[in-house]
Structure formats: C-alpha cells, structure tokens
Amino acid sequence: QVHLEESGGGTVQAGGSLRLSCAASGYTLGMAWFRHTPGKQREFVAFSSRSGNSVYYGFFVKGRFTISRDNAKNTVFLQMNNLEPDDTSVYYCAAEVSNNRAQYYNALRYEYWGRGTQVTVSS
Secondary structure (H helix, E strand, O other): OOOEEEEOOEEEEOOOOEEEEEEEOOOOOOEEEEEEOOOOOOEEEEEEOOOOOOEEEOOOOOOOEEEEEEHHHOEEEEEEOOOOHHHOEEEEEEEOOOOOOOOOOOHHHOOEEOOOEEEEEEO
16 A cells, blocks of 8 residues: 655746645655546646656646656655646646556556645636
C-alpha cells in the first residue's frame, strides 16, 4: 500500500505560477498528474518514469508545466507557469507500482491516487 499526499495548490492570478508536490509513502515506478474539473472528464496532465528519462505532457500544457521527481524523497513535482483560468481544477497525483500495459495517459495504469489539491486561477 502506498499513500500519496499532494500539496502546493492555491489561488493565483492568470500568468502566475504554482508548484505542486506529491509525497509517496513508498517505492513507486511511474508517477503522473491528472486533473478533474466538475462537469468535465478527467484529463492527463503529465507523467514521469522513475528515472525521469521519459516524461510526457497533456496536449494543453504547451510547454508551461514541468514534471520532475526526487526519488530519494519519493516525491514528484509539477511546476506550473503561465497559468490560465482554464487550468482551474483539482489536481491529482497518481502512482504505479507494477508494470502494466496501459498507456501513461490512461488512469487505469495507476494503482494509487492522492486526494487532490485545488488549483484556482483567476482572470
């Protein structure tokens, strides 16, 4: 069992930045961020392999976000710059602990999820 805890959400003005953190209680392989806004489908945001050699982003990121991780601390980060009102959402951290064949953008790949952190971007 792995517990994930997100932090770093908050309210910023458009154009601002936030850095999300997700601390895992144990060993993880790939880690990802998703977001969910009421009334919309859950969206894939970013993925990092354990080594950090493979990173992927949702199409809407457009170079604004950066995912990174510190394996010594079992923590993954999401640096979000140039935030837009459409980025307002609850951001969830997800982790995989066993290799499976689901794609990195597929929520089914991840066995563990955090409770989410709210990000609000005002115009």
